[in-house]
Structures are given as C-alpha cells and as structure tokens.
Amino acid sequence: xxxxxxxxxxxxxxxxxxxxxxxxxxxxxxxxxxxxxxxxxxxxxxxxxxxxxxxxxxxxxxxxxxxxxxxxxxxxxxxxxxxxxxxxxxxxxxxxxxxxxxxxxxxxxxxxxxxxxxxxxxxxxxxxxxxxxxxxxxxxxxxxxxxxxxxxxxxxxxxxxxxxxxxxxxxxxxxxxxxxxxxxxxxxxxxxxxxxxxxxxxxxxxxxxxxxxxxxxxxxxxxxxxxxxxxxxxxxxxxxxxxxxxxxxxxxxxxxxxxxxxxxxxxxxxxxxxxxxxxxxxxxxxxxxxxxxxxxxxxxxxxxx
Amino acid sequence: xxxxxxxxxxxxxxxxxxxxxxxxxxxxxxxxxxxxxxxxxxxxxxxxxxxxxxxxxxxxxxxxxxxxxxxxxxxxxxxxxxxxxxxxxxxxxxxxxxxxxxxxxxxxxxxxxxxxxxxxxxxxxxxxxxxxxxxxxxxxxxxxxxxxxxxxxxxxxxxxxxxxxxxxxxxxxxxxxxxxxxxxxxxxxxxxxxxxxxxxxxxxxxxxxxxxxxxxxxxxxxxxxxxxxxxxxxxxxxxxxxxxxxxxxxxxxxxxxxxxxxxxxxxxxxxxxxx
Numbered sequence: 001x002x003x004x005x006x007x008x009x010x011x012x013x014x015x016x017x018x019x020x021x022x023x024x025x026x027x028x029x030x031x032x033x034x035x036x037x038x039x040x041x042x043x044x045x046x047x048x049x050x051x052x053x054x055x056x057x058x059x060x061x062x063x064x065x066x067x068x069x070x071x072x073x074x075x076x077x078x079x080x081x082x083x084x085x086x087x088x089x090x091x092x093x094x095x096x097x098x099x100x101x102x103x104x105x106x107x108x109x110x111x112x113x114x115x116x117x118x119x120x121x122x123x124x125x126x127x128x129x130x131x132x133x134x135x136x137x138x139x140x141x142x143x144x145x146x147x148x149x150x151x152x153x154x155x156x157x158x159x160x161x162x163x164x165x166x167x168x169x170x171x172x173x174x175x176x177x178x179x180x181x182x183x184x185x186x187x188x189x190x191x192x193x194x195x196x197x198x199x200x201x202x203x204x205x206x207x208x209x210x211x212x213x214x215x216x217x218x219x220x221x222x223x224x225x226x227x228x229x230x231x232x233x234x235x236x237x238x239x240x241x242x243x244x245x246x247x248x249x250x251x252x253x254x255x256x257x258x259x260x261x262x263x264x265x266x267x268x269x270x271x272x273x274x275x276x277x278x279x280x281x282x283x284x285x286x287x288x289x290x291x292x293x294x295x296x297x298x299x300x301x302x303x304x305x
Numbered sequence: 306x307x308x309x310x311x312x313x314x315x316x317x318x319x320x321x322x323x324x325x326x327x328x329x330x331x332x333x334x335x336x337x338x339x340x341x342x343x344x345x346x347x348x349x350x351x352x353x354x355x356x357x358x359x360x361x362x363x364x365x366x367x368x369x370x371x372x373x374x375x376x377x378x379x380x381x382x383x384x385x386x387x388x389x390x391x392x393x394x395x396x397x398x399x400x401x402x403x404x405x406x407x408x409x410x411x412x413x414x415x416x417x418x419x420x421x422x423x424x425x426x427x428x429x430x431x432x433x434x435x436x437x438x439x440x441x442x443x444x445x446x447x448x449x450x451x452x453x454x455x456x457x458x459x460x461x462x463x464x465x466x467x468x469x470x471x472x473x474x475x476x477x478x479x480x481x482x483x484x485x486x487x488x489x490x491x492x493x494x495x496x497x498x499x500x501x502x503x504x505x506x507x508x509x510x511x512x513x514x515x516x517x518x519x520x521x522x523x524x525x526x527x528x529x530x531x532x533x534x535x536x537x538x539x540x541x542x543x544x545x546x547x548x549x550x551x552x553x554x555x556x557x558x559x560x561x562x563x564x565x566x567x568x569x570x571x572x573x574x575x576x577x578x579x580x
Contacts, residue, residue, distance in 0.1 A: 016405065018482075018483065019404050019406065019483060020404075020405065020406045020407070021406075022400070022404060022483035022484065023400040023404030023405065023406035023409070023483075024406050026396040026397065026399060026400040026404070026483075026484075027396070027397050027401060027406070027409075029392075029393040029397070030393050030397030030412075030416075030454055030458060033393060033452050033454050034412075034415060034416060034419060034454070034455065036434075037427070037431070037449075037450060037452060038419040038422065038427065039415075040434065041426075041427035041429075041431050041434065042426070042430075044430035044433065044434070045426055045427065045429055045430045048429065102324060105314075106321070108314055110314055110317055110318060112321075114566075115325070116321045116322075116325050117570075118563065118566060119325035119326075119329050120324070120325065121562075121566075121570070122328065122329060122332065122559060122562065123328060123331075124573075125558055125562045126555045126558050127511065127512045127530050127533075127554060127555070128512060128530070129529070129530040129531075129534055130529075130533055130550075130551040130554035131331065131551070131555065133533065133537065133547045133548070133550065133551045134331045134332075134334065134335045134548070134551060135331065136537065136544075136547070137338070137547065137548070140542065140544070143542070145334070145351055148349065148350065148351045152350070177327075177328070177331070180328075181328070182573060185573045186573070186574065189574040237423075238423050238424070238425065240514070240515055241512075241514040241515070244514070244518075244534070245533075245534050245537065248537075248538070260425050260515075263425055263429075264425070264515070267429045267432075268432070273429055273433075276429050277429050277430075280426045281426065283423070283425065283426070284421075284422060284423065287421075287423055288421060291421060
C-alpha cells in the first residue's frame with residue numbers, strides 16, 4: 001500500500017482533500033444549471049419588472065413601480081385573477097372530493113381493482129394537447145356527441161367552449177377528467193399506508209365502517225389531503241396548456257383568460273415584457289403564499305403511534 | 306395481509322364500472338372515430354362504428370403536418386433532457402449526500418429555494434437569454450433551458466441517504482476513487498430510484514408545452530404538443546383527422562403505461578409525497 005509509512009493524519013488529510021475536490025467537481029454541473037436556469041433569470045425578471053422592457057423597441061428605461069401599478073389597475077389582470085380563482089376553486093372542490101371518494105372505493109378488496117385503477121389513471125399519462133383534441137370534438141356545439149346526447153334526452157344543447165358562461169366550466173370538466181387519477185393515486189397510497197391493525201382495533205371496539213372512515217382514516221390521511229389541496233391550488237394557478245389549446249384566443253369575451261395566459265399575452269403577444277415580468281412576480285407571490293400555508297398545515301401531522 | 310375471501314360490494318362495483326367507463330370513453334371514441342369518414346362525423350343520430358376501417362385519416366395527418374418529424378423531435382428532446390437531467394442530478398446528489406466539501410449546505414438551500422419559483426416567472430427572461438445566445442429555433446434552445454435538476458436532485462438525495470456509508474468506505478479501501486465509487490457503487494445500488502426519477506423527468510419533458518411553444522418558429526423543430534396545437538388551427542372541424550393524430554400521439558404512451566403501470570404509479574407516489 002502506498003500510504004504505508006505515512007502517518008495517519010497525512011492520509012486523512014489527503015483523503016479529505018481528495019473528497020473535497022471530487023465533491024466540488026461533481027456538484028459543478030448542478031450548480032451551473034441552477035445559476036443559469038434559476039438565479040440569472042430571477043435576477044433578470046426582477047430588473048425587467050422595473051423597466052419598460054419591450055420586445056419591439058430597444059428602449060429600456062427604469063420606470064419604478066409603474067408596471068406593478070399598471071398590472072394591479074388592469075381590469076384584464078383582475079379578470080384573469082378571478083377566472084383563475086374560479087378554475088382553482090371548482091377544480092379543487094370537485095376533483096379532491098371525487099378523488100377521495102373513488103380512492104376509498106378502490107381501497108376495498110374487490111375484483112378488477114387493477115383495471116379500475118388503470119382506467120382512472122390513463123388520462124393522466126397522455127399529453128394534454130392530444131387528449132384535448134378529443135374534448136374539442138365532444139364540445140362542438142353542432143356535431144359534438146355531448147350536445148347529441150343532450151338533445152336525445154330532450155335537454156337544451158349547450159354552446160360549451162363557445163359561450164362565455166360555459167367556457168370555463170367546460171375547461172374545468174376536461175381538467176378534472178385528466179387530473180382526477182393523479183389525486184386518486186396519492187389518496188390511495190395514503191389509505192394503503194394506514195396499518196390494518198388500527199382499523200381492526202376500531203372494528204373490534206364496535207366502530208362501524210362510517211366511524212372507521214371519519215374517525216380513523218380521515219385524520220391519518222390529513223397530510224395527504226392537505227398536500228393534494230395545496231398542490232391543486234398551486235397547479236391551478238400555473239395552468240396554461242389546456243386553455244391555450246382549447247380556447248386559443250382566451251375564449252368568448254376572454255372568459256378563459258388565466259393569470260399565466262395574461263402573463264404570456266402581455267410579454268410575448270403584446271411584447272410588453274416589463275409588464276409581463278411584473279405580473280409574473282405578482283403570481284409568484286400568490287403561489288408563495290399558498291406554499292407557506294401548505295408548509296404550516298403540513299407540519300401538523302397526526303400520529304397514533 | 307391478503308384476504309382470500311373477497312367480499313361483494315355491489316355499490317362499489319357499479320360505481321367504479323360506471324366511472325371507469327367515463328374515464329376511458331374518450332379514448333374509445335377517439336380510436337373508433339379515427340377511422341370515420343367526414344360523412345360519418347356529420348351523421349345524426351351519431352354513428353358509433355365507422356362505416357369502413359380505412360387509414361385515410363392517418364394519411365391525411367401526414368399530408369397536413371410533418372407528424373413523424375414532430376414525433377422524432379419530441380423523442381430526441383425529451384430523451385436528451387431526461388438523460389442530462391438525471392446525470393447532473395445523480396452526480397450532484399452523490400456529492401451533496403456523501404462527500405464533504407465547502408458550501409455544501411448553501412447549495413442545498415439554494416436548490417430548495419429554486420423549487421418555489423414557477424416556470425412562468427423564469428420563462429420571460431429565459432426567452433431573452435436564449436435569444437441573446439442565438440439559440441432560438443435550435444435543439445439546444447429547446448433542450449437546455451428545461452434542465453430543471455433541483456427536484457430530481459432532491460429526490461435522488463433522499464434515496465442516496467439510505468445507501469450505507471460502509472459500502473463507500475469499503476470501495477475506497479479497495480482502491481476506488483470517488484468517481485469510481487459513483488459509477489460502480491452508487492449507480493448500481495440506486496437503480497430503482499434512478500428509474501423512477503427518469504420516468505418522472507421524461508413524462509414532464511414529454512408533455513412540456515409553454516417553452517417549446519416560445520422557443521420554436523421553425524416548423525421542423527416543433528415537438529408533438531406544439532405540432533398538435535397548430536394542427537387544430539389548420540384543420541378546424543375535420544375531427545376525424547384530429548382523432549387520427551391523437552391516436553398516434555396517445556396510443557404509444559398508453560401501451561408503455563400499461564406495460565409499466567407499477568413504475569408509473571410509483572413515480573407519482575414517490576415524487577408526490579416526498580415533496
């Protein structure tokens with residue numbers, strides 16, 4: 001052995017030095033991606049939000065808080081904000097509730113369980129742009145199957161995506177279809193991690209299935225529930241793809257304009273990158289707020305150990 | 306744990322059959338409709354089964370857009386991104402969990418903070434940076450800005466922490482350098498973790514929409530999601546053609562999913578509940 005004859009301290013020192021160098025070399029690509037793809041853009045976006053940065057003209061003057069004032073006084077921003085809130089809220093209530101319900105059913109020992117699980121999860125794995133093409137046809141007011149079913153049932157047909165009162169609801173319906181399975185899987189994983197012994201103990205003590213669900217399963221499931229709820233809100237605030245594919249011009253009377261569509265529209269369609277940057281920072285603050293709430297709730301864990 | 310006696314739950318069965326049917330109905334409709342003629346599409350009452358099974362609509366897709374090219378672009382871009390991202394993340398995660406060097410803790414905090422910033426915040430300056438670098442309408446411009454390594458690194462770190470240090474020490478005593486420890490000890494021991502995070506990364510990149518939409522003007526560089534968006538604008542209500550396109554986009558993914566169902570579910574539960 002090479003190290004023979006050297007004293008221990010020297011060997012340890014050379015190993016530490018060796019380790020230091022290897023560590024720094026191997027972490028370098030990661031640090032580089034973080035610097036270039038995170039730090040640099042964040043610094044730039046903050047600078048841009050204080051300038052009249054434009055895609056079409058080369059002028060870049062410091063304008064103070066003008067962009068933020070513009071965005072916060074822009075009725076379109078508030079329209080986008082309320083639309084996003086409507087989208088997030090309805091999706092959350094319907095999707096989380098339904099997902100939990102189906103997860104509870106799937107947790108039972110029944111036949112074809114695997115098939116049911118696969119069926120519910122399938123819409124999650126396919127690209128949104130591809131599956132939204134199917135729904136574009138479903139929603140066609142003239143030759144769409146949904147209206148044909150409504151007419152056959154003697155109900156009045158709907159304009160779906162093409163009416164300002166129903167366009168967002170149509171987006172939400174599609175969105176629930178494609179997102180439900182994701183939440184089911186998370187709830188199911190949560191339910192299955194509950195030890196059987198807790199449930200047995202409750203049943204022996206005379207609890208009925210409803211009591212077992214509300215008194216044992218729900219409290220133990222609360223970390224998953226709070227995660228699903230908060231991630232649902234955060235993801236809803238980031239939503240863009242489905243509205244952009246299904247309603248390319250923000251729908252009738254801009255009824256499907258979401259915050260991300262607003263930011264994209266300001267920065268790239270209108271070229272007002274300063275305003276877009278300011279709006280994106282406002283969105284960041286909203287999402288950050290929800291993240292803090294999630295962290296606060298997530299800390300409260302229920303344990304019966 | 307496994308109960309041999311399966312109780313009958315009539316309500317559960319009925320509900321799940323019904324909801325499963327609703328979930329897969331769009332796919333059934335899509336596959337059947339991809340073969341319909343335009344008169345089938347306009348027929349009332351609606352025609353379920355196409356009048357003949359011809360591949361005309363598929364040919365029509367290839368006539369309208371370079372579909373095959375979009376497919377290859379998507380595969381090229383997302384496979385490269387997944388490979389680079391997992392490589393960078395694995396090396397980083399190894400260094401951050403198993404090696405001592407100055408600034409280690411700071412890097413972890415820095416990385417964690419990057420997870421709070423949504424894509425739409427960085428996309429505006431990123432567009433400028435990529436323009437300045439002259440990378441708009443290049444594969445480099447499509448691939449590099451989306452190497453979001455923070456999440457996969459955190460995920461891999463939580464796995465690497467479970468690999469005992471003794472394994473590394475043993476390899477060191479046998480004369481391995483730290484790079485060999487990484488390639489010969491860490492990677493083989495974390496194969497499942499690497500697979501799960503690769504699948505997660507691949508799915509994220511495969512469906513990526515906003516950045517490829519911005520970074521490409523050239524039709525030949527479009528990925529599948531972007532190509533499909535423009536196909537909608539070009540075909541208006543020729544739904545049978547749209548269905549043929551979505552069959553080609555969806556069915557391969559569904560087949561892979563059916564073959565690897567367990568891995569898909571695992572990647573969701575691990576990535577979901579870890580964070």
